[in-house]
Amino acid sequence: MNLAEWLVSGASALLLIVPVELPDKTFVATLVLATRYRPLPVWLGVCAAFAIQCAIAATAGHVLALLPELPVRLAAAVLFAVGAVLLWRGARRADEEEAESEREYAERVGSARSGIRAFGASFLVLFAAEWGDLSQLLIAGLVASGRPAVPVAIGAWLGLATVAGLGVVLGRVILRYVRLRFVRYVGGAVCAVLATVTAFSVLV
Numbered sequence: 001m002n003l004a005e006w007l008v009s010g011a012s013a014l015l016l017i018v019p020v021e022l023p024d025k026t027f028v029a030t031l032v033l034a035t036r037y038r039p040l041p042v043w044l045g046v047c048a049a050f051a052i053q054c055a056i057a058a059t060a061g062h063v064l065a066l067l068p069e070l071p072v073r074l075a076a077a078v079l080f081a082v083g084a085v086l087l088w089r090g091a092r093r094a095d096e097e098e099a100e101s102e103r104e105y106a107e108r109v110g111s112a113r114s115g116i117r118a119f120g121a122s123f124l125v126l127f128a129a130e131w132g133d134l135s136q137l138l139i140a141g142l143v144a145s146g147r148p149a150v151p152v153a154i155g156a157w158l159g160l161a162t163v164a165g166l167g168v169v170l171g172r173v174i175l176r177y178v179r180l181r182f183v184r185y186v187g188g189a190v191c192a193v194l195a196t197v198t199a200f201s202v203l204v
Helices: 003-021 025-036 039-065 069-091 094-108 115-129 134-144 149-177 180-203
Strands: none
Touching: 003 134, 003 149, 003 180, 025 039, 025 115, 025 149, 039 069, 039 115, 039 134, 039 149, 069 134, 069 180, 134 149, 134 180
16 A cells, blocks of 8 residues: 555545544543643643554455455445434534533543653543443444554544644633534535545445
C-alpha cells in the first residue's frame, strides 16, 4: 500500500469523526472536565483514552475484513447508513441533549484536581463514555470496508483529539456561536456519502 492511500484513508477517518463527535458527548465531557481541572492534563487524559478506543475499533474492523468481502462491505454500508439516520434524527434535539449531557458529566466529575489525578479522571470518564459510541462503529466500518487499519486509527484519533482540544480551549465559544444541530446534519451527510460509496463499490 502506497503513501497516498494511507493519507487518503487517514484523512477520510479524520473528516468523518470531527462532525460526528463535535456535537457528541466527547466534546461535552471534555468541556466539563476542563472547567474542573487544568486543561493540559484533561486533554492528555482523554487523548490517551481515545488512542486505546481507536486501536480496539480498528482491530475489530480488521477482524471483520477477514470475513467474506461481499457481506462485510454490505454490513459496512448499512453501518454508515445507520449512522446517518441516527445523526439526522438526533439533530433536532442536539442542543437540548448537549445541556443534559453537560449536567450528567458535571455530576460525575468530582472536586478540582491537577496533574496526574486530572489525567486519570479524564482518562476514566472518556474511556467509559466511548464504549459502543458511534465513532467506534464508524472506525470499524471504515476498516471493514477495505481501508487500512493503521491510518484509519491514526486519522480517527487525530479527529477525536481535535474535538477534545476544541472542547478544552474554545468549548463555550463554540456552543455560543455554532448550532450543534447543523454540525450533526453535516455528520449525517458524511455518513450517507460513505454508505453510498461503499454500497456502490459492492455493486460494480
